Amino acid sequence: MKKATRFRVVSYLMICGLRSKGGINMKFRKLVGLLAVLAMVTALMAGCGGSGSSGSGDAEGGENVLHLGGIGPLTGPAALYGVAVNNGAQLAVDEINAANPDGVQLEWDMQDDEHDAEKSVNAYNKLMDDGMQVLIGTVTSAPCTAVAAEAFENRTFVLTPSASAAAVVEGNDNVYQLCFQDPQQGQIAADYIAENYPDAVVGAIYNNADNYSSGIYDAFKAEFEAKGKKVVATEAFADDANADFSAQLNSMKKHNVDFIFLPIYYTPASNIMKQASDMGYTPKYFGCDGLDGILALEGFDTALAEGSLLLTPFSADAEDDATKAFVEAYQEAYGEKPIQFAADAYDCVYAVYEAFGKTGLGTDASMEEICEALVEQFNGGFSVTGLTASGEMKWEASGIVDKAPKIYLIQDGKYVEQ
Amino acid sequence: MADRLSKSSSRVLKNVVKGNEYRKEALISYAVLVVGYILLQIGAATGFIGHNLQGQFVPICVYVSLAISLNLVVGISGELSLGHAGFMAVGAFTGVVVTRVLEQNIAFAPARLIIALLIAALTAAAAGFIIGIPILGLRGDYLAIVTLAFGEIVRNFMNVLYFGLDEKGHLKFAFNHTIDGIDNSQRIITGAIGATGVTKHATFTSAAILTAFTLFVVLNLKNSKQGRAIMSIRDNRIAGESIGLDVKKYKLMAFVISASLAGMAGCMFGQNYSTLAPVKFNFNTSVLILVFVVLGGIGNIWGGMIAAALLTVLPEALRQFADYRMLTYAIVLILVMIGTYNPAIKARISNIADKIRPKKKKDKDKEKTGKEAA
Missing domain, CATH: 3.40.50.2300 (Response regulator)
Known part of the structure; x- marks a missing residue:
């Protein structure tokens, strides 16, 4: 009985479909065409709007906001890493903003690069349009190498959470890595x-x-x-x-x-x-x-x-207080255990925030001024503690991180730090 | 209705005979390029165009060139090629190696770029020739499959290829391992990592000139004796053979020229970024170029140019949609595909075009067709 009813419904729909070919279908086609044109126009206007409003970030300079840009794969096969970095950095930004509402406030804007060098440079230029002052990224190595060259020319300070290839920092005095190189x-x-x-x-x-x-x-x-x-x-x-x-x-x-x-x-x-x-x-x-x-x-x-x-550098199962607090906050915010990339990004935000505090610059300083001041800090023995190092992290002038490695022993199904 | 049809068809026939259709196409194509170039330059100079769009000037020119060159195979020669990114890769990596070697000898950067472009064109043409000979005997889907395989082979080949300079400045290469005695600073291509630390040679003007050159080659080929032979084979292979056209020769001609133009575009692309990885030239890139051609109308050169430019800018323009960006991109793409292939919309556009057409000319046409009919 049920089967028969379904059959009747389906055949009725089919007949309707056949009948509508002349009338409704034409109207439908016109509608779709109109929609397509509308979509194109909106997209183009969106594009113009974006580029027209370049430099709007500078206008907000009076609000004591430091604009941090991020780049990484938020879509595509490497999205796992980019999303983790986005979450970790956002967590750190929220913590810092909440802890000191009268001080320097951070603004985090992460752009997708689909793990592609070309898109990554596009994302970097988009962030430049939006008034980025410091770049935390790029997440993956090959895109980071491309972006680092642009950042070197434009004098943007770069601290990458996870691009571990040697080529990322080679020849670029303003690019630093928070992760160990391979x-x-x-x-x-x-x-x-x-x-x-x-x-x-x-x-x-x-x-x-x-x-x-x-x-x-x-x-x-x-x-x-x-x-x-x-x-x-x-x-x-x-x-x-x-x-x-x-x-x-x-x-x-x-x-x-x-x-x-x-x-x-x-x-x-x-x-x-x-x-x-x-x-x-x-x-x-x-x-x-x-x-x-x-x-x-x-x-x-x-x-x-x-x-x-x-x-x-990081294990979500580690027993120290800082890791425990981070894992708890992360799980509450995003409903999953953080991976290493999230911790790297979290540390990056704190490192940039603290180094910026030591430069004595205001948030109205230009990207180039901040870059030179931060390079001076990072080369001048600036150190910071974090989740991804036991003890303090320092940087060499070449951009390579100098931190004590964390070595874990797997014991009773858990990580035990050595 | 029938009257209108016969009128328009006789108009087309006459235009073809007089070369008007060609002139119209060439005029529109060059106009698209020149107007686009001038608008973008003015926009950049006045600060109306931000970094994001400015950074895409060279890629836009590259993709427009690629769309034009693929149109030669897909639209004019009538074969489906899915390996265009392979030729692009050949040109890009050739360009990187050539400019790096020339850096020691030639101080003038544009000269390095021109030499690199020429050598890239030659190597890509050689690659096109080598795969063209065995496969152009194939028809339809088979050609698509083999070109697809070619694109993947090139990419995988680049994944295991190592290039470097030794102390004397001599070029060395190896497969599947790093080259002994060559340190980081002298490496040019390192397998799957590709090339890093590339000195950028591409500028908007040089890329626009390359696009103009590509356009010039393809349009002139299309309007030449050889071009008409290629198109006649596309329209009816048997008829072409029956009047003594060497089918394989003409198909190979279109394929190799298209490959070398793609190699030049790839070279320009490689010179626009400080890093170049083989993964960029995967199947998706080939399909993307094909999408430009299909969206602009197969065989329609200026249509492909506009489609390439718009679709390169579109994903960036959609950045404000954040998480839904790629979804929006896909939807827009589907809607445009449906929209532009919709007969109702096409008819409307041609109606508008008819209305815009100067009345004088229309009358003239009428007069002439009237005379002919008489």
Whole structure:
């Protein structure tokens, strides 16, 4: 009965549709066409309005507001990182504004770049039109390199939360990184292992098609050998979707490796741990920040990662007060656990805010004045504490961050800082 | 109705014979370019146009050039090509390497740019020739599939390609690993990271000149003996063959010229940013260029130019929609597609055009057709 009714309805609609082809359809088509024209006109007017109002930020200078710009992927496959940075920075801005309503107020404006260098430069120019005074960004490395060159020419102060490639700061005196550079992570890991595990037989498995992974591995190997040690066995793979690591693990086992360096993301790492355990092979693992998140991976037995070490600037599971407060506030505001990128952005906002306070400039200062003053601060031993460093963060004149690394041990399914 | 139809068709026929249609198209195309250039320059000089739009001047010119060159394959030669970004990539990376090498020898920047453009055109033409020979025997969808594959191959090839200069300033390259003995400062292309620290050579004026050159080449080709041969093959391949046209030769001609023009546009694009990654030249970019051509009307050169310019600016103009920006962009795109292909709207536009047409000329036309009919 029910079926028959549905059939009748459908056929009725079909007949209506067929009948309407002459009359209603024409009207519909006209309507759609009109809408299209309207949409185009509105879009164009929106564009003109945007560019016409350039410099409006300067007009508000009297309100004691410092305009912070942000750039990152808010859409597209890398959106996870951009959204985290947007949330983390917004949280810091809200905290600062609420804590001191009579002092310098911050305004945060983040523009989407879809993880594309061309769009990123467009976003940067849009922020320039809107009166940005300091740039916190860009989130990802390749777009950041493009934007850094523009910022160098226009004299915008740049502090990137997470663009870790060396090219970002190279040749740009006003661009600084809050995150470790990829090679820096490799060096830190090599130093730590050489010092704390002098008797370990060390091997490495890395992704040689990935810039991040091979960047860390190259620096790790160079530093480790400089310490008079040797990486006994090295195996590579070329795809993070790789599921079978038996060849790599057998090679490790053959060389009696008992300490494997894994500068890779957590998905392949989880497969490595699982398969090693199935083989009855139980080495110790050391990962970098790509490994963060492995404990939350669905279907992963956290017991496999027990005793592993990882070098990461931030962990939402850490037990210190600052992290706990941040994680709580973040969860309340956005309903999810913060990732490393959110903490990086949070620290960036505080670093810029505090450095700006020390310059003695007012918020009506121009972008160029602020840039030179902040460069002076950052090069002159300015330091700040944050979520992503144990102790204080400082900057070298080259733009590279100087902070004590955080190394965690996975114990009872939790991160314990070493 | 029938009377009107015969009138307009005879008008078209006469215009074609007299070359009027060509002159009209060329006039509108050059006018679009010159007026656009002047308006943007005035806007920038008076401060009416902000950084955001100014930063897009070169990309607009590049995309307009790409739309014109793809129109040569899609509109004039009648083949669907989905690998235009591949040729763009070849030109872009060639340009980066050439300008970097020339920096040691030639101090005058525009000269470096011109040489880079020429070499980019040659390498892209070579790439077009190599893939054109085996595939232009294919028809329809097959050509689309192979060109799509070509675009992806170029991108993946660039992902493993390393270029650098050694101490003596000699060019070296390697696959899938960094080059021994060459430090960061001498690297030109580093695999998937692409090129970083590129000295920018592109300016709005040079990009506009490139667009004018592209337009000049395509319009003149279209109006030449070869161009008419290409179009006749598009309209009826068998008829073309029957009068002795070498189908493969003419198709290859259109394809290679289009590829070299795309290479030049890619070179200009690469010279506008300090970094260039292979991922930029993926399938989406090829499709984007195709969208310009389709939206402007396949075979309609000035239509494609306007579509390319508007669609490059549109995502930026929509920034105020924040989270809904890309959604709005997609909706606008769909509506415009529906709108411009709507016969009712097309008829309305041609009605308006008829009304605007000077009465004198219309009368003249009438007179002439009257005479002919008699």
